Structure formats: structure tokens, C-alpha cells
Amino acid sequence: MRISARNQIKGTVLEVTKGATTSHVRVDIGGGQVMTSSITNEAVDDLGLKAGGKVVVVVKASDVMIAVD
Helix, strand or coil: CCCCCCEEEEEEEEEEEECCCEEEEEEEEECCEEEEEEEEHHHHHHHCCCCCCEEEEEECCCCCCCCCC
């Protein structure tokens, strides 16, 4: 796979929780860190995502914001 995004993190799928149209995919990226992605159910099925599967988390964001009260 070749992709222009540089923020690529290897991980293992912990769980896939399907909703009506969207799934939440929790990925263990090591060091006790977990990333969650919200993708369509169709994408989950097309990629064959399931717990224990090896994946690459690709982060492509134009803005990353942090706020406090």
C-alpha cells in the first residue's frame, strides 16, 4: 500500500462496534494507547475488520484542536 499521508501507526483491532450506519473501531497502538475511528459499516465489511486483525491507522487532519474551560 502506498499513501501520501505520513501519520501512519501500526496497531491491532481491539473491537468493532457496529451502529445503524457507522462503526467504531478501537485499535491498540501499543504502550497502553488506543485510537478509535468512526467509519461506515460498509467500509468495515469491505476491509474485513475484526478483533485481532492487524491494521494501520492513517491520520490526515488539517486541524487538531484542544480546548479547556
